[in-house]
Structure formats: structure tokens, C-alpha cells
Amino acid sequence: MALLGASTAAAPPPFLHIENNALYLGDLPFRNIGVTIPDLFDRFLSGHESSAETALADAETVGARFVRCAAVPLNATLFSQFRSDPKGYFAKFDAMQAALQKHHLLLVPSLLWDGQTLVQVAQQPAEGLHALFTAGTPAYQLAKAYIAGMVSRYHNDHYILFWEIGSDLDREADLLSPNDPAAYSSDQLSAFLAQMAQQIHGLDKNHLVCSGNGMPRPDAWNLYEARRRGLTQPAGPPQPLDTLPQFQEMVALRNPNGIDILSVHLAPPGEATPLWLTRDDTQALTLPWVQRVALDLHRPLFVGAFGQAVQSKGVEQSAPWMLNLMQRLQITDAPLAAVQDWESDPPTNFTLSWQTTPKLAVAMKTANAFIADTVARHVLVALPPELFATEIAVANDRLHTLATQLQTLALPLLRAMRLPPNGKRGTLLNRTGTDLLLPYDQSPRFRVADLALLAQTGLLSSKEIEGWIRLLARLQNGGSPLRFAGGLSVPAYSMPDWVAPDGTACWFPDSKGGGEQGTGAFGHLPPADGAYWFLLLVQAAITQRGEPNLLRARFATSQGSLPLWQIAENAFNSIEADKTTGLVAVGGTPEDARVDWVFADHVQKAGFCLMPSLLRLQAAQILANLFSAIDDAVRARDYQSIAERIRASLVSTFYVPLGQVNGQDTGLLLSATRRGRKEDVWASAYALVLQALPSDIGNAVARHLDQLYKAGGLTLQGYVRALPPSGSYGGYWEATTDAPDEGENGGYWGFPVGWLAVAIAQTDRPAAIQILQQYTDSLEKELSSGAPWEWRSGKAAFGSRCLLSVACPAESVLEALTGSLAN
Incomplete structure (x- = not known):
């Protein structure tokens, strides 16, 4: 509910920058639990702005300060508007930006998202991401043109928080047999990310760049080494699991020079628990280790997506791992993070929303309020308060609102x-x-x-x-x-x-x-x-x-x-x-x-x-x-x-x-x-x-x-x-x-x-x-x-x-x- 009477427009936020391996917005550290709405841009392109507005309003309510979304349509049909009517296409992006600003939210646009739209439009579906990462191919050229169009248009936009190149582009690196036309290596991925980062920085001196990578597989280094040794068969288990130094080496390889912010995506590891981590799907034990790796590599960390199954048939499920991770995100040196899926349409079992997962929404709101308070008061917190996802917490939050x-x-x-x-x-x-x-x-x-x-x-x-x-x-x-x-x-x-x-x-x-x-x-x-x-x-x-x-x-x-x-x-x-x-x-x-x-x-x-x-x-x-x-x-x-x-x-x-x-x-x-x-x-x-x-x-x-x-x-x-x-x-x-x-x-x-x-x-x-x-x-x-x-x-x-x-x-x-x- 807004105050009655006229209000003055707020000054635009400063550009995000790095100090001592931490992200700063102006004079204060930028720490927040934001949200990922993958299809947010799609909704504006397809005339579903109403559901998008609701999702953004609810994101603001839980204290999110930024939204991460696909900045490229998730299907080739919608992408056709970029070619046939670029003015109208960018007008839709502008409308999305206006809606974000209305709800005091910054944007992390994932420029290429999963790359599949560009591969489809370039008519190279059989080659998959291999085509995208290979210089000179139609998919590669389309990626370069799309990034140029987006970045050159919004390079002075204060409401862009930073650019993300893609989302989980590393998920199949070194995994497929070299004989598979879609196979690509970590070296190809690294070279592609370096080239895209160089292009972005050449067009935009204001914004930082993030890879958007997920979490390396627990055997990623060994898969990479097997590929380098000339392995010609699909490289599935049983590969030896990587040590922590090997994990760090893969993170460094997949975040080459030009990538300002390291990216990982986290979930309860389950069977994919790394060698260097005790398996516990109720405690977010991965977070402090990847923070340590980011610190050793002298770059801030962005947990671009985190989540687990939070609902089943519309009923909220307990999510102790997510609660623990949000609790850890309250401490002083915690990274920036975004929940994996916020009010998607249609929802999945991983979708958070006020309607179906109110307990987790209140926990997120509580964590963000604590983070904002500690940042504003310059308070250092090593042991954050525990978060509770209960019916009482939801009711108290509603009463407070x-x-x-x-x-x-x-x-x-x-x-x-x-x-x-x-x-x-x-x-x-x-x-x-x-x-x-x-x-x-x-x-x-x-x-x-x-x-x-x-x-x-x-x-x-x-x-x-x-x-x-x-x-x-x-x-x-x-x-x-x-x-x-x-x-x-x-x-x-x-x-x-x-x-x-x-x-x-x-x-x-x-x-x-x-x-x-x-x-x-x-x-x-x-x-x-x-x-x-x-x-x-x-x-x-x-x-x-x-x-x-x-x-x-x-x-x-x-x-x-x-x-x-x-x-x-x-x-x-x-x-x-x-x-x-x-x-x-x-x-x-x-x-x-x-x-x-x-x-x-x-x-x-x-x-x-x-x-x-x-x-x-x-x-x-x-x-x-x-x-x-x-x-x-x-x-x-x-x-x-x-x-x-x-x-x-x-x-x-x-x-x-x-x-x-x-x-x-x-x-x-x-x-x-x-x-x-x-x-x-x-x-x-x-x-x-x-x-x-x-x-x-x-x-x-x-x-x-x-x-x-x-x-x-x-x-x-x-x-x-x-x-x-x-x-x-x-x-x-x-x-x-x-x-x-x-x-x-x-x-x-x-x-x-x-x-x-x-x-x-x-x-x-x-x-x-x-x-x-x-x-x-x-x-x-x-x-x-x-x-x-x-x-x-x-x-x-x-x-x-x-x-x-x-x-x-x-x-x-x-x-x-x-x-x-x-x-």
C-alpha cells in the first residue's frame, strides 16, 4: 500500500562493482537473496504481463532486490520477433524493465540462457551446444549478434545489475563421447566464455560479467583428463571423484579471464556428493567450500540458482537444506544468491511462491530483512539466527504485513x-x-x-x-x-x-x-x-x-x-x-x-x-x-x-x-x-x-x-x-x-x-x-x-x-x- 500523496522518483542505483572480492552497490556491500524467474521475458513477449507483475510484486514482498531471468526467449517462435520486429522486441524488454523498476528490482539478464533457442534458430539442433561454442558457425554468429544487440542497447542502464552469459552452459562439458556431434569440452566452453566476456566488456564499461555456470560434476576434473587422454567412449561412472584442488582447477578453467563473478548453482548433492564433502542433504555444506574456492581465485561468488523440491501436488514440503542455505546467506561474507524458481507459470515441484510455499517465502523474507539490517548498520555476523518455516511464522508475517x-x-x-x-x-x-x-x-x-x-x-x-x-x-x-x-x-x-x-x-x-x-x-x-x-x-x-x-x-x-x-x-x-x-x-x-x-x-x-x-x-x-x-x-x-x-x-x-x-x-x-x-x-x-x-x-x-x-x-x-x-x-x-x-x-x-x-x-x-x-x-x-x-x-x-x-x-x-x- 503506497503512501497517499505525490512521490518523487528515486535516483537510479549506482553500478555494481567489486571491492576486496566482494560485490558493492555504492558504498555498501550488495548482499541479498534474489529470485530466478526463467520465463519472465517470455511472459512480456507473449502478452502475459499480468502474471509477471504478480510474480515481481511478490518477489519485492519477500525482500528480493534482483531478478535473474532468461534474456532470450525460451522458444524459437518468440525469438523470431527479434529478427522481424526488433523495435517491438526491445519495447517488450523495456516494459519488463519498467515493471522491475516499479517493484524496486534490479535485473540479472542471462543473455543466452541454455543456448538451445539459438541452436534451434540457427538450424543446428543435432550439434547442440557444440555448434554454439564453435567460432564461425551460424549459432555462434547468432550469439555474437544477439549479445551485441542487447548489451549495446542497455550498457548504460543502471537497473541491469550485471550480465550473465548463459545458464548451466557447462552441464555436459566433457560428458559426451567425442564421437557425438553435440559433444564439447571444458576447453571449448572456456574459450567461448572468454570470447563472449571480451565482447561484452568491449561494448559495456559499466557492468560486470558472470558465466552463469552451474556446479561442476563431482568427477568433472577426471572426465576432463580422460577426454584429454583421448577417451572415445561416453565418460560416465565409474570415474574417480575429484579432490578439492581438482574441483578448484575446474572452476578456474570454466571461469576464464573476463569473467568477473564466479557462478555456481546449488542443490542437495545426494548421490552427486563430492569426494571432499560429507553427504548431508539437510545442511548446505557445499556453500562454505565454494566460497573458499572463490576467495582463492580472487573473485566474488554468485549462487545463481539454489533449490530443492518444495511442493508436491500443490502442497508445501519441508525443505531443510534450503532453510539452512538461507540461514548461511545471512552471515557477513555470504555471496549473492537467487532461488532457483520463483512463481513459474506453470509451477513445478521446485517453484517457490506465496501461494503454495508460504512458509519458505516467509523464511526468505526474514533472511532478507536480517541481511538488509546488518548491511545498513555495518554489523558483522558470524552466527546468523536460525530460520523457521512454520504456520505460526506465516501467520505472524501476515499480521505484521x-x-x-x-x-x-x-x-x-x-x-x-x-x-x-x-x-x-x-x-x-x-x-x-x-x-x-x-x-x-x-x-x-x-x-x-x-x-x-x-x-x-x-x-x-x-x-x-x-x-x-x-x-x-x-x-x-x-x-x-x-x-x-x-x-x-x-x-x-x-x-x-x-x-x-x-x-x-x-x-x-x-x-x-x-x-x-x-x-x-x-x-x-x-x-x-x-x-x-x-x-x-x-x-x-x-x-x-x-x-x-x-x-x-x-x-x-x-x-x-x-x-x-x-x-x-x-x-x-x-x-x-x-x-x-x-x-x-x-x-x-x-x-x-x-x-x-x-x-x-x-x-x-x-x-x-x-x-x-x-x-x-x-x-x-x-x-x-x-x-x-x-x-x-x-x-x-x-x-x-x-x-x-x-x-x-x-x-x-x-x-x-x-x-x-x-x-x-x-x-x-x-x-x-x-x-x-x-x-x-x-x-x-x-x-x-x-x-x-x-x-x-x-x-x-x-x-x-x-x-x-x-x-x-x-x-x-x-x-x-x-x-x-x-x-x-x-x-x-x-x-x-x-x-x-x-x-x-x-x-x-x-x-x-x-x-x-x-x-x-x-x-x-x-x-x-x-x-x-x-x-x-x-x-x-x-x-x-x-x-x-x-x-x-x-x-x-x-x-x-x-x-x-x-x-x-x-x-x-x-x-x-x-x-x-x-x-
Whole structure:
């Protein structure tokens, strides 16, 4: 998914060059696991660009930076276009190049591929490659003409990585009887490669040249010597196997002067295991030996194709040898390499693709990401991490991809929703002295909860977050309660629920701003969550800075200048909690009635409440960690004790067991213990995000949420209801100002989508992927009409271009994938 808005064209890459026997692109080593798509050019010549585009897009997704393909058609009929319509022929090659550039891929064109097309066109099929390698023959002359046409046209093309002369042209060298008209020797091959390399270098001073050879047979040197001694019979086994020095001699012979990059093709050796190698078809033991040979010959190594059978009848098969080779390719001195067959059409048992071999595709993506990171950071790695090809790895990769798409959508919204100091939008004028982030289009308020959740995403700078902290510290109530008309009261050290653009504190959800604080319809006390969001902001600022001493920095407050730790501690204690359980309660009388949290501010509840208790648990843990980081062991211990007290009380207070399904426990979490005694889907999911429950109870809740999702009605195009649509603990809130199926009373919201996906993923990753896929699909379809929405129903949608509806799901999933889900 591309960023919204115009983009500038990237500068072309530098030409590949060699430094100290290694390949460099500019100042950095060029290391990558690319792909081979043999028939890529054929698809453009024959009008099958669509499948080619798909293969290239998928190659980009797995982190490939280059594609190796046949630069000559694989059949004589398509090659006829080169002679009959050269302009149209090269236009097809140009179209292929444009498609590659679109997907940020470089090209390794194999100019002659297997040589058979040229032999067929030259009408020398019986002579095979012998004809191609013999100077003066029609096949040889055609090869020279074709190379001249290609190289002279593209010699200045920065998107050509390097030229490959052919692919596996050495496969039958010295193998056939000299009496066979198609027989050719290593000497003939070597001379031909030297001549072609000389021609290429004469036409092109920019690009390196590779032979494209495969792996010499284990008896290649002995076959060569037998030929030199005048052997006249087919030279099959039993020939003696070559020693390592003899293997090196053959590699040198078949890569003559003018060949800049050594080439081998690797597969599990099986019966063809060389004398100098222990047979093991699960470990890529050949690689370090051929690397050593390349080093001795003072040339970089290109593993032009590697692979093994990876699928059977469309079912992915285990491929331990390939996994091991890709693991080895992650180390510092590993060569450039390309998988043998990527999304070929039609596929073979050796074809890798996202569709049929997703486990190996994810392993390749993981390896390429590791390689790119080590290259960019100049990190030397001798022992690379092991790669895993599992269903969990595939599911986690899909979750990560979808979350990243949501994060990408958040970036332009982040710019659009930012209102700088003294900035104006419509009738809104920002007089707060700091940047504001509006929750959605036309919003008149700056909600603390939105900022706290957005601050967790890593998309905001520490400077911006600190600006909000300074604003809120300045607006924090002082050491005495505030009294307003209608019996409204604001406890000491409370944090605002939201801030008006004029910079005034708004303590109640129905406040109009400008000092007017509402009617009391949403409680006579402020919502029971404002302080906890402030603690999340403090944590985010310190995380962004990487420096806990920000806690000791002094901030202006109504009480004078105070250290941030004291402001945070005062805020935490401004919300009264039960001393025994540590849980947050809201009362049923006018004097102690309050909203339990910002996204249920139209709902009246009573008793212990789940969501503010979870937020208090999170805030206490934050304070424990931060005080520990500045060596205040006493306070760290006190807040850790509060966190543990809350954690120990959650199950006995809010959990309702529902029995077993398929032999496994299920259960739900209540939103409140008195009024509002309903199942709270959002808070249940958040409890699992926080890992606030014992693992058995957490899994039971996750299974139940999964069942609710699969039963239907819990989500609408990925958006999520706060309550299940039906059942004893579902339906609608008993006391709310929202009509059924609207807002907080049955509307479907965007910000908790990630929480639900993370919760369900604990026991059912495919279902979590489906939720995120439905959500991202719906956003893409409705971007032009106002999506993402804050909430929607079957009939209406509210809060267009809601930043939190993409940033919060992305952050929660990505955070989980680096924590609990990764395990």
C-alpha cells in the first residue's frame, strides 16, 4: 500500500562493482537473496504481463532486490520477433524493465540462457551446444549478434545489475563421447566464455560479467583428463571423484579471464556428493567450500540458482537444506544468491511462491530483512539466527504485513490532523502553545486518551510528546478539589479529560470548553481514566528519548515547578481505588458517579469497573519500571505491589466461566460488577494485550472472543462492537445516552480492532488475520468517502479520517508481534 500523496522518483542505483572480492552497490556491500524467474521475458513477449507483475510484486514482498531471468526467449517462435520486429522486441524488454523498476528490482539478464533457442534458430539442433561454442558457425554468429544487440542497447542502464552469459552452459562439458556431434569440452566452453566476456566488456564499461555456470560434476576434473587422454567412449561412472584442488582447477578453467563473478548453482548433492564433502542433504555444506574456492581465485561468488523440491501436488514440503542455505546467506561474507524458481507459470515441484510455499517465502523474507539490517548498520555476523518455516511464522508475517499497511495509512492522516500553535482550521484556532492532534475531521476537542494511544505508535517525536506533557502538567488541578455548578467536583491533581483549542481544561465529557464544564449528565466526578493516559504519555516520551532522567526534569504546574515524577505520582493518586483489591470503582449515587473511561463516556456504570482497573494496572507497572530506572527502589516496590494486587483481583472480580467447548475452557470478562454487568469485548481484548490474566484464563477468554467473532455480528467490515450483539451478557447497555446500534451502544469502532486481533491470535491466528484483512480491505475501498471512521453502523458512519482508527490497531499488533505473539 503506497503512501497517499505525490512521490518523487528515486535516483537510479549506482553500478555494481567489486571491492576486496566482494560485490558493492555504492558504498555498501550488495548482499541479498534474489529470485530466478526463467520465463519472465517470455511472459512480456507473449502478452502475459499480468502474471509477471504478480510474480515481481511478490518477489519485492519477500525482500528480493534482483531478478535473474532468461534474456532470450525460451522458444524459437518468440525469438523470431527479434529478427522481424526488433523495435517491438526491445519495447517488450523495456516494459519488463519498467515493471522491475516499479517493484524496486534490479535485473540479472542471462543473455543466452541454455543456448538451445539459438541452436534451434540457427538450424543446428543435432550439434547442440557444440555448434554454439564453435567460432564461425551460424549459432555462434547468432550469439555474437544477439549479445551485441542487447548489451549495446542497455550498457548504460543502471537497473541491469550485471550480465550473465548463459545458464548451466557447462552441464555436459566433457560428458559426451567425442564421437557425438553435440559433444564439447571444458576447453571449448572456456574459450567461448572468454570470447563472449571480451565482447561484452568491449561494448559495456559499466557492468560486470558472470558465466552463469552451474556446479561442476563431482568427477568433472577426471572426465576432463580422460577426454584429454583421448577417451572415445561416453565418460560416465565409474570415474574417480575429484579432490578439492581438482574441483578448484575446474572452476578456474570454466571461469576464464573476463569473467568477473564466479557462478555456481546449488542443490542437495545426494548421490552427486563430492569426494571432499560429507553427504548431508539437510545442511548446505557445499556453500562454505565454494566460497573458499572463490576467495582463492580472487573473485566474488554468485549462487545463481539454489533449490530443492518444495511442493508436491500443490502442497508445501519441508525443505531443510534450503532453510539452512538461507540461514548461511545471512552471515557477513555470504555471496549473492537467487532461488532457483520463483512463481513459474506453470509451477513445478521446485517453484517457490506465496501461494503454495508460504512458509519458505516467509523464511526468505526474514533472511532478507536480517541481511538488509546488518548491511545498513555495518554489523558483522558470524552466527546468523536460525530460520523457521512454520504456520505460526506465516501467520505472524501476515499480521505484521497488515499492521504495517495500517501504519502506512496513518502517516498522511497524522499530517492532516496536526494543528500547529496558532494554526486555524475552520472555526478552530489552536491557542494551546503546542501542536494538537485532532481525533478526526471537524473534531472540536483534543482528547488526552487519543494522544496517549498515538504516542505508543512510535510515529511521534519525543519533543512533540513532551509538549503535550507540559500542556497537561500546566492544566493539572492543584492540591485542592475544584467545585462547579450542579455539584460537579474535580479531585485534587486530576488530569483533564480533554483540552479545548483555546487551551482550557475540560474535565467532563459534555463540557463545552471555555470554562463551562457540563451538566453532570456524565457524572459529578471526571472520568476515571485521565491520569492513566497521562502516565502512558510519560512512558512514551521516555521511551522515545531513551533517557529515564526526564522524570527528574521540572515542569510548570499550578503549584509551581515540580519534577515530572511528582506530577505523575500525584495524577496516579487522583483517582480513588479500592485499597484491598486496587481496583477502580464508580458509584451509583450522584456524588460519586463518574464515567469509567473515555470510550464509554455515554454509558452509566456502577461497581468495580474493568477498563479503568486495567489502565490503573498498566500505569502502576509503568511507574514501577520508571522509578526502578532512576534507582528509587522504594517507590518502584510500592507501585509494583499495586500492580500485583490489581492483577490478583481481576479474575475473582470480573471473570465468568462459560464451560468447555471442544474440551477447552471458555470464559468472559464483565465490564462492571453492578450496573453495566455486561461482557466487555474491548476491555477483554485489552486485558489480553496487557497479558494481565493468568495464561489459562487468558486463553479461555481468547477462545470465547474467537467464538463470538465466528458466530457473526461482533464485527462489521472489521470494525468492532463493545458488546456481543446478543446473549445474556450482550446486546445493549442498560443505561446510556446512545440509541441502540449507534455510538458506544452497539456501534462498530476502529481503534480496538488491533486489540481484538491480538487477543484472538493467542489461540487462532488465521481468524486474527481475517479480521485485519477485512478491516484493511474496507478502509482501502472507502478512503475516498471518508474512511477510516471513528465508528460506524449498518446505516451511518461518524468521525471521518479518524487517525486513531488506523494507528492504534497497527501499534497494538506490531507491539504484540515483538512480544507475546513472537513466542
